[in-house]
Amino acid sequence: MRSATQLPRYLALAYALLIGYACLHPFSGWQPSGLPLFDFVGAPWPKYITALDIVLNVLGFVPFGFVLAAAQPARWPRWAVVVLAAVTGALLSFSLETVQNYLPTRVASNVDLGANALGGLIGAVLGVFAGRRLFDADGWWHQWYSRRLIHGHLGDVGVVLIGLWLLAQLSPKTLLFGLGDIRSFFDLPTPLPFNPERFMRLETAIVAANVLAVGLLTRSMLQRFSLTVIVVLVLGLGMRTLAASNFYVPPRPLLWLTPGAIGGLAAGVPLLIAGLLLPRLIRHMVAAVALLAGAVLVNIAPENPYLVFNQTLINQGHFLNFSGLTHLVAGVWPFLALGYLSAINLLRSNGR
Structure with a gap:
């Protein structure tokens, strides 16, 4: 069965929309970069990337992987949920990085893509263990939800x-x-x-x-x-x-x-x-x-x-x-x- 509440699904949708807005803000100056659309995938390591950038990119996708994994049916095997949530996070990041090619204030980066994908994977692993226990019928959230x-x-x-x-x-x-x-x-x-x-x-x-x-x-x-x-x-x-x-x-x-x-x-x-x-x-x-x-x-x-x-x-x-x-x-x-x-x-x- 699914989790006892649909909250993880709503959170996953809301978080995906927030990520999309944050990555494409301020939505102005749209124009082609002149480079091949997926050129960033094979680009060399950028000089401007810092350790803080990588950490923040990882952490930014951990909650998304967590709630997405928690939203999946409990009967699904854990490995399948982890794969689904991690791939979904990676595809979301890949889509946003690709769209950033058309924004002069943004730079599409394979390092950002890799860090986001890692964050989604970490969140998915946490979600199949802690997330399901949190939101299922016997979980703390459902108990509080039912009473309040x-x-x-x-x-x-x-x-x-x-x-x-x-x-x-x-x-x-x-x-x-x-x-x-x-x-x-x-x-x-x-x-x-x-x-x-x-x-x-x-x-x-x-x-x-x-x-x-x-x-x-x-x-x-x-x-x-x-x-x-x-x-x-x-x-x-x-x-x-x-x-x-x-x-x-x-x-x-x-x-x-x-x-x-x-x-x-x-x-x-x-x-x-x-x-x-x-x-x-x-x-x-x-x-x-x-x-x-x-x-x-x-x-x-x-x-x-x-x-x-x-x-x-x-x-x-x-x-x-x-x-x-x-x-x-x-x-x-x-x-x-x-x-x-x-x-x-x-x-x-x-x-x-």
């Missing part, structure tokens, strides 16, 4: 959505929990000039709206209220602390703890407590309004001129890919969350 989450696809998709929200918190250019900024996608200017007092009020409103929205969204994927709602928000603060420790100059782990953020948390937590007491349908409506309000406020908020990014780190190849990826997720997440809330209401209204 709503059953079926909605529960699995909700977990992926929360995972994407946590990933978005690593975007260094966003305010605390402030997602939905789509101005850069359409090359739109900042509508308001920077004013310290107004910026603090906007930040307070953004944080409060998103605490309410994320808390209620997390509650929507649970069978009943649990401390999972609080844990998700605390993990979000942890991810912001991690980002502030690495992407700013000088590194300041609590850089996100501004007066506006403190005010937003102080206002958002009571609003969330009150929202959790509402009936399910009204909770979902409040969450949707809070998501939209937070996105609107983010798009009218000016840039914070006091933030100094570690451009040396961010402009490096892998970190540039990662920055572009987190920026995309941060921009589209509120709209994915709105779609999720709509799906829950639609399916439950139909008795499913």
